[in-house]
Amino acid sequence: NFVIQDATSGIQVISANSSGDIKVGQQLQITGHVVFNKGLTHFVLENIVSTHEGTALSPERVDLADLASYEKAELLEGKLISIKGKVSNIPTIGTNLNITVQDEENTAIVQVLGVTGIDVDKLLAVNETYTFVGIVGQSKLNDPYTSGYHVTLRSAEDIIGGLALSHEPITETYPGIDISFTANAKYTDSVTLYYRSKGKHNYQMIEMKIGKEV
Numbered sequence: 001n002f003v004i005q006d007a008t009s010g011i012q013v014i015s016a017n018s019s020g021d022i023k024v025g026q027q028l029q030i031t032g033h034v035v036f037n038k039g040l041t042h043f044v045l046e047n048i049v050s051t052h053e054g055t056a057l058s059p060e061r062v063d064l065a066d067l068a069s070y071e072k073a074e075l076l077e078g079k080l081i082s083i084k085g086k087v088s089n090i091p092t093i094g095t096n097l098n099i100t101v102q103d104e105e106n107t108a109i110v111q112v113l114g115v116t117g118i119d120v121d122k123l124l125a126v127n128e129t130y131t132f133v134g135i136v137g138q139s140k141l142n143d144p145y146t147s148g149y150h151v152t153l154r155s156a157e158d159i160i161g162g163l164a165l166s167h168e169p170i171t172e173t174y175p176g177i178d179i180s181f182t183a184n185a186k187y188t189d190s191v192t193l194y195y196r197s198k199g200k201h202n203y204q205m206i207e208m209k210i211g212k213e214v
Contacts, residue, residue, distance in 0.1 A: 010078030039138040039145035064106035070146040109150035161187030
C-alpha cells in the first residue's frame, strides 16, 4: 500500500502487488475504484503508470484542533501534515500503538505501526514535546463517520524533538576555587557555549557537537 497526493487532497492506494518500486516524490497516474472502510476512503489499484520522477512533498502544518474538527479533518484525509504536541500517553502493550498528544486545549492520536520499525521507547517520552509528520487517516467503526482521525507516521524521521535546555543551577561560589556544572541540550546536534572571564567584557565561545567533551 502507498499514499498519493495532488494539489487538492490525498488517498491511500491498496494494491495486491508490492509497491517496492515506487519512490517518494514519484508522480503516478493510476486507475482503479474507490472503497470505504471505517470512515476512510481507499483507492483499489488496477493499473499504474509512472509519469516522471518528482520531489518529496513538504508537510502541511496543522493544529491539533484541526484533527478534532470533522469539517477540517475530512479535507486533510490522505494528506501529509505536521502537528506539534506534548506526549500524554504511550501504550505499553501492542505492536501498533496509538500515542496520545496534546496542546493547551486539544488532544490527537499519533499512530505508530509496528511495520515501520520505529522504536517508541527510545524516541518518545511522556511530557516531552515533539513535531510529528505523517499521513492523516481515520478509523471509526460505526456511523456517523465524523471522528476517529489520526496521524500515521512513516518512519523514525517523522519524529522531531523540540529543543530543550536544562542546567544545574550554581548557588554557591568560593574565591579561588573552580566549580563544575552540568547543562543539557536535547534534540540538537550542536550548541554554542558563551562565557567570559572575571573582569572581562567580551564573551568567548566554544562550539560543541555530539560526542565532544569540554
